[in-house]
Amino acid sequence: MRAVLAAALLSVSPLPAAWAQEAGSEARRGLISVSGFLLFRNARGPLSYVSEAAPALGAETRPVFGRGCQHGLSIPITMAVRGPRIAAAAGRGGYEIALAKIREAHPGLKGLYDMKVDDHVISVLGIYHRVCTEINARGFS
Amino acid sequence: MKAAFLVAMAAALSGCGLLYTNVRLPRAYRSAAPSEVKGSSEDRIVHGEACNRSILYLIAWGDGGYAAATRAALKEEPNGLLYDVKADIHGTTILLGLYSRTCTVVTGKVAKP
Numbered sequence: 001m002r003a004v005l006a007a008a009l010l011s012v013s014p015l016p017a018a019w020a021q022e023a024g025s026e027a028r029r030g031l032i033s034v035s036g037f038l039l040f041r042n043a044r045g046p047l048s049y050v051s052e053a054a055p056a057l058g059a060e061t062r063p064v065f066g067r068g069c070q071h072g073l074s075i076p077i078t079m080a081v082r083g084p085r086i087a088a089a090a091g092r093g094g095y096e097i098a099l100a101k102i103r104e105a106h107p108g109l110k111g112l113y114d115m116k117v118d119d120h121v122i123s124v125l126g127i128y129h130r131v132c133t134e135i136n137a138r139g140f141s
Numbered sequence: 142m143k144a145a146f147l148v149a150m151a152a153a154l155s156g157c158g159l160l161y162t163n164v165r166l167p168r169a170y171r172s173a174a175p176s177e178v179k180g181s182s183e184d185r186i187v188h189g190e191a192c193n194r195s196i197l198y199l200i201a202w203g204d205g206g207y208a209a210a211t212r213a214a215l216k217e218e219p220n221g222l223l224y225d226v227k228a229d230i231h232g233t234t235i236l237l238g239l240y241s242r243t244c245t246v247v248t249g250k251v252a253k254p
Contacts, residue, residue, distance in 0.1 A: 030168065046168065053177045054222065114222060117169040118206030123162035133168065136208035138222075 030119065032093070032131045034072035036085030043070045044094040046133045051115040055140040064106055064139040067120070068097035072129040089129075098135045112137040158201035164193040165206035167245045172226035178252040180224060185251050187223075189214025190231070192244040210247045221251035 030045035055061070070093035074085045095117075103109060115137040122130045157164070191210040193203035207228070215221050226249035234241045 028168075049169070051171045054173045054224075113171075114173060115169075115171045116207035116211055117167075118208055119166045119168050120206075121157070121162060121164050121166060123157060125160055134165070134206070134208070 030093070030131070030133060032070040032072045032089045032091070032129060034074045034087040034089050034129055035126075036074045036087035038087045038089070040088040041090070043072075043089045044068075044092045044097070045070055045131070046093065046095045046098075046117070049095040049099075049115075049117075051137065052111040052113045054113045055111070059140040061138045061140045062106070064102045064109070064112065064137055065135065066098040066100075066102035066105070067132045067134040068093045068095075068101070069130055069132040072131075074127055074129065076127075093131060093133050095133065095135075098133050102135065102137075102139065106139055106141075108141050109139040110141050112139050114138045158195050158199050160199045162201045163203075164201050165191075165204045165209065166193070167205065167207045167210075167228070170207045170211075170226065170228060170247075172249065173222060173224035173252075175225050175250075178222060178224045180250060180252045185218075186248065187214045187217075187251055188246060188248040189216070190244050190246045192242050194240070194242045195238075196240050198238065205243060205245050207245060207247070210245045214247050214249065215251065218251050221253065223247070223249040224252055225250050 029047060032043055032045065068091070070089060070091035072087065072089035074087040076083055076085050078084060102112070115135060118134045118136070120132040120134050189210045190213055191203075191205045193201060193205035195201035210228075211223055214223060226247055229246045229248075231244040231246050232241070
């Protein structure tokens, strides 16, 4: 019983938290999480953004996509499974960079609506982590 | 042994794989409200589902984000606009998490964009 309880506590990580979010205006920290002694971090993650409502009928619309990524390393310094690690994280993975990329790819956009935001999480052997904020929306001009 | 068990249980509960993870998780969706679109009472109700899966606590994969779920919902009307959207999570776990599936399910009405 104690082991199960401990495992449940250990499982408190950014992944389950990502399932527990609500509407787009909610503020929820999206900073990358790397385990170990954090030697360095200079990362930006999403917090909140309220996009526009659907434009008036007749506006020209198109699908748009943009993303920004944070990267992290968590390197074991012993051979033990749960031994100490050193960690570092960096990158611009917030709304600002993802939206800037959309504006760069589609100059002349007036706004975005029907905005879906996902986190794309990649982790390899628990050593390399990448979390990207991906925006799929419709742009109008 | 106990440590390995704890790590495996933690991985099962968190939905990620110890060796490799490549998943998309829903973060936010600002869908249209009924007052923002010119909907009609004949607008169809559709639903779409997108899933992440993990097996043996080791590997997790899938595209369980909002974008994939709405794409699935609009597969018959790709130019439609979803409104009055309800988003749910559907989790399935078998044998203490040896296999688990977590899906984002969106249900809404389709209006012309």
